Amino acid sequence: MNKRKRVGDGLVSKLPNVGTTxxxxxxxxxxxxxxxxxxxxxxxxxxSPKLISLVDHYMRKGFNQYAPMTGVAALREALAQKTVDQYAVTYDPDTEVTVTSGATEAIFAAITAVVRPGDEVLVFEPAYDSYVPAIELNGGIPVFVTLTPPDYAIDWQIVSEKITNKTRLILVNTPHNPTGHVWTIDDLDQLAAIVHDRDIWIVSDEVYEHILFDGRIHHSLMTHPVLQERTFIIGSFGKTFHITGWKIGYCLAPKELSIEFRKIHQYLTFSTVTPIQYALADYLKEPAHYxxxxxxxxxxxxxxxxxxxxxxxxxxxxxxxxxxxxxxxxxxxxxxxxxxxxxxxxxxxxxxxxxxxxxxxxxxxxxxxxxxxxxxxxxxxxxxxxxx
CATH class of the missing domain: 3.90.1150.10 (Aspartate Aminotransferase, domain 1)
Structure with missing residues (x-):
């Protein structure tokens, strides 16, 4: 008697080395x-109870249907204004600000927008565990720059040596998870010197942008003109406002990059929960909250x-x-x-x-x-x- 083949026996995993996190x-x-x-x-x-009250307010007012794919206008405008206030950098809320279902979705969409089979992607490790699977699912090849304790500082000579004509993307994370290391202005200058004459894009994971200590300042990659024009800036309301379970993130990127980012985003989640977006737009009007x-x-x-x-x-x-x-x-x-x-x-x-x-x-x-x-x-x- 022939043994019945189970459904899935012939399935070849796209992520054979990935298990439970x-x-x-x-x-x-x-x-x-x-x-x-x-x-x-x-x-x-x-x-904040105020934030919960705002969500309740917009739910009861009937803001419970699909949001626009790019995010509700009020939140995109509030994010653009926050960016001007915080970093003196301007992003067009209509064409350069996109609301996502969490920062992890934004990271995946950004990587997918630019990485093609055979492309190399520089990853500073230790690294957040979503980076490499996203690279591999897009046929990319992770190239690791290993950081070591106690400082986890970047040796930019090593970074330069890792760059090849196949390098398409560099993944940045500051403040850094898991080490807590924070980039300096010199780090931005060093990175800019490496990429300024190359077709290399950057995904900058800045979800902890407001959590710095001992007087440190967050030097967002958007504040460097060479880096800003080629970088997807990824942010997270979850980390900033203690709402990780709401899964609300965003991406700031120049128009040309945002066009490609949105092509991916619309087929990942299409849009993000509507009443929460309106609530966050109101909540952002008080900078003291962050x-x-x-x-x-x-x-x-x-x-x-x-x-x-x-x-x-x-x-x-x-x-x-x-x-x-x-x-x-x-x-x-x-x-x-x-x-x-x-x-x-x-x-x-x-x-x-x-x-x-x-x-x-x-x-x-x-x-x-x-x-x-x-x-x-x-x-x-x-x-x-x-x-x-």
């Missing part, structure tokens, strides 16, 4: 063990670090984002993945092993913790970690 794995383990979850990068507190973020998060960073002061971890305060990395090299030789699992089970604090952000799983004995949590949670987590 580490964020899902560690969050699931934290739930199963009752551990404090400092692994996945989402705020442990609610957004300008207070550095102080808000620095207090949490400092509270978490103060709790770790007596621990055996080696710590360099993060420069930006809501992530803090710590070195445990002086404590144990365990692989970082094993230690992350053990700490979740034994002391009840979940983290992310930074090796997962490297394509060859480079293990520098570093763990990443998210400190976008309530103060009491941070104090309890730091107390438990200090006993290690």
């Amino acid at each position: 580490i964020f899902t794995v560690m969050s699931k383990l934290a739930t199963e063990t009752g551990a404090i979850n400092l692994s996945q990068g989402f705020p442990g507190f609610d957004c 300008r207070q973020l550095p102080d808000f998060y620095q207090r949490k960073r400092d509270l978490f670090l103060a709790g770790l002061r007596g621990s055996r971890f080696t710590i360099k305060p993060t420069e930006g984002s809501f992530f803090q990395t710590v070195s445990y090299a002086a404590i144990t030789d365990e692989p970082d993945h094993d230690l992350a699992v053990r700490l979740t089970k034994e002391i009840g604090v979940a983290s992310i092993p930074v090796s997962v952000f490297y394509h060859q799983k480079n293990d520098y004995k570093i763990l990443r913790f998210c400190f976008a949590k309530d103060d009491a949670i941070l104090e309890e987590a730091a107390g438990r970690l200090s006993k290690l």
Whole structure:
């Protein structure tokens, strides 16, 4: 009797090396063990009641049908005005601002717009885990520039040596996830010197643009004229306003790039939830809602670090984002993945092993913790970690 072939037996995976993300794995383990979850990068507190009230207002007024593919005009105009106010850079809200269903969708659309089979894409690693799959799904070839602790600074000579006539795109992330490294003006100048006479595009993931510490300034790639003309700037309301579950992002790009970006976006999600867009347009009218973020998060960073002061971890305060990395090299030789699992089970604090952000799983004995949590949670987590 012939064995019946199962549906899907002949399916060849487009992403054979991709499994369940580490964020899902560690969050699931934290739930199963009752551990404090400092692994996945989402705020442990609610957004502004005013923002919720605005969403309710627009839902009740009947703004519940499809939004325009590019985003509602009011939000695109508010984003354009915010960009002028914050960076003194002008984008046309009609042709150069696009609202997306989260920053990850925007990153995928931007990569898809410019990468073709055989194109090389420079990736600074450790890297956010959506970058490489998006490159590979478009037939691109990731080329890695490896950054190392404790500073994770970029060696621009190495970057220059990685550039070939096949290089089509460079992926930038500042402030950086997972390391918290923040680019300087010199970094922008160095990148501009490399790309100014080449047909190379840039996707700049700037979702943590408002979360910087110790007086640092976010140097958006849009502020450099050589870079601005060839860059897709990716932003996230989720990170800025503590609404990661709403999945609202955006892309700012010159008209020619936005035309190609929108061709992809319209067939990914077409449009993004309507009443939330109107609510955010109103909420953006008060700049204090995002300008207070550095102080808000620095207090949490400092509270978490103060709790770790007596621990055996080696710590360099993060420069930006809501992530803090710590070195445990002086404590144990365990692989970082094993230690992350053990700490979740034994002391009840979940983290992310930074090796997962490297394509060859480079293990520098570093763990990443998210400190976008309530103060009491941070104090309890730091107390438990200090006993290690």
